[in-house]
Amino acid sequence: MDRLAPFFEQFTLSARMFYSGAFCGISPNLDEQAGYLHVLKEGRLTIAHPNARPIVVDTPSIVFLPRPHEHRLHASEEERTELICATVEFGTGMLNPLTASFPEPFVVPLDALPELAPTLELLFSESSSDYPGRQTALDRLFEYVLVLLFRSAMNAHLVDSGVLLGLSDDRLSKAIGAMHKQPEISWSLEQLAQISGMSRARFAAHFRKVVGITPFDYLTNWRLGVAQTMLRKGSSLKLIATAVGYTNATALTRVFTRRLGMSPSDWLTRSKPGTVKNQS
Incomplete structure (x- = not known):
């Protein structure tokens, strides 16, 4: 079973390289409504965030900012810094649990x-x-780098919690995979625990410890992420509600609004290019 496939089926991955080569000085403010992937080939790089301590990277590294995050890059001429940068779109403004697994920023040598x-x-x-x-x-290579980064983060436990860590757990991954495959099912804790080969109490505690939220919170987030994708494709609320396990459009709207602070129609309007707001 391809544990990462459901994320790429639900959320479109695209990257756009915008800088490559030697770098010194201070970059413009990087505040696109997208994620960022910086690959430091050599030198020393400082990442400055508003109202946060600067982060210094002084070894060749990948710097991944999975969600829109205003920042600037600094490097001195003496450091001979060379890097390649891209913006990344992977369910920006949507409930994508994969990108939510990463800290901000994620730096790995x-x-x-x-x-x-x-x-x-x-x-x-x-x-x-x-x-x-x-x-x-370069755009396609950046996308492939990101796929490989997700794979490595899962296999090598490079993140401390979240769905990537859950997918690396042989027992939890079975329950997570079932929720991904059939979000329309009214899953019970007993069913999910049985799929994982664990008792109900042990499953609930282990899931919360590893993934960071309860199984039903995860299921709700996944259902709403699928609903967001279907909204963008023009599906009706009635059709979406059935596809993600809600009895009717009213029930879906109630959960959607409670979780995201706006109705599905309002979210769809705000999610159009130039108006996306981060909700991960």
Whole structure:
């Protein structure tokens, strides 16, 4: 079973490279309504956030900001800093539990990710070229880097909690996979525990400890994330409610509004390009 496949089926992943090469000075304010992926090839980089202490990265690393997060990059001329940067869209403004698993920012040294080395080598090589199709090649390579990063974070337990850690647990992953596959089912704690091969009490406690929320909170978030995707595709509330386990459109709207602070129609209006607000 591909444990990551449901996320890519529900949320569209796209990246756009916007900078590559030597860097010194201070960047413009990076405040797109998207995530960011910075790959530091060499040198020293300072990431400054409003109302937060600066983060200094002084070894080749990936810096992933999974949610819209205003920041600036600083580097001195003496540091000989070289990096490649991209914006990342992966369910921005939606309840995507995969990106919610990551801290803000997520910094990991490149030498801790040996499985990414061949792809990063391609990324570095393409960024220093002037071949036709360079922008498209770099965009697709950044997307692949992100897929590999998700895979490594799950397999190597690079995050402390969240669904990625849950998916790395052989027992919990069975229940999470069942919820992903059939959000329309009225899952009971007993059913989910049985799928995981655990007692009800042990399953509930273990799920909360590993994933960080209760099984039913996770199920609700997943259902609403699926509902958001269907809303963007133009599905009716009646059809969406049935698909994600609610008896009718009114029940779905009530849960949606309680969780996100606005009705489905209001969310859809605000989620159009240029108006997306982060809700993860």
